[in-house]
Amino acid sequence: MGRRLTLITGRSTRQGRTIHLGKDAKDYVDEISALELNPADMEAIGVKTGDALRIRNEHGSVVVHCKQGTIPEGLAFLAYGSFTNALVGTDTQGTGMPDSKGFTIEVEKDAD
Numbered sequence: 001m002g003r004r005l006t007l008i009t010g011r012s013t014r015q016g017r018t019i020h021l022g023k024d025a026k027d028y029v030d031e032i033s034a035l036e037l038n039p040a041d042m043e044a045i046g047v048k049t050g051d052a053l054r055i056r057n058e059h060g061s062v063v064v065h066c067k068q069g070t071i072p073e074g075l076a077f078l079a080y081g082s083f084t085n086a087l088v089g090t091d092t093q094g095t096g097m098p099d100s101k102g103f104t105i106e107v108e109k110d111a112d
Contacts, residue, residue: 002054002108003045005037005076007087012079023081032081035107036069041076045109052110057103060086063110076107 018028035053037045047053051066055078062083071077078084087105 002056002106003041004104004106005041005074007055007057007084007103007105008071008075008077009080009084010077015079015081028081030065032079033064033083034067034079035064036067036071036077037107038071038073038075039068040073041107042066042068045107047109054108054110055083055087055105057087057105059088062086076105 012031014031015028018025018031021028023029035055037047042048045053047066049066049068052063053066054061054063055076056062064078064083069077087103
């Protein structure tokens with residue numbers, strides 16, 4: 001069983017600097033597939049920067065890579081993109097926009 005964290009999604013500076021290269025460009029994909037974690041959460045999961053992580057919730061599952069960050073313990077950050085899209089549900093609660101941040105995910109070291 002993995003560690004339960006709260007996922008925050010958003011734009012990152014590096015994402016903005018690399019989007020002009022195209023959504024298939026290595027630098028862009030590297031950025032949108034980097035799950036930023038607090039060092040204490042990394043230790044609890046047993047991972048280091050660069051390790052593959054599986055993120056899952058009731059909507060989907062993706063494999064990303066770990067990136068040490070300065071965010072508070074218990075939170076995870078992932079830049080908007082195809083990886084976050086796999087985790088966002090379809091319920092818009094009448095707003096026209098599904099929840100894309102502040103939801104619970106389970107994170108574990110990927111065994112593959």
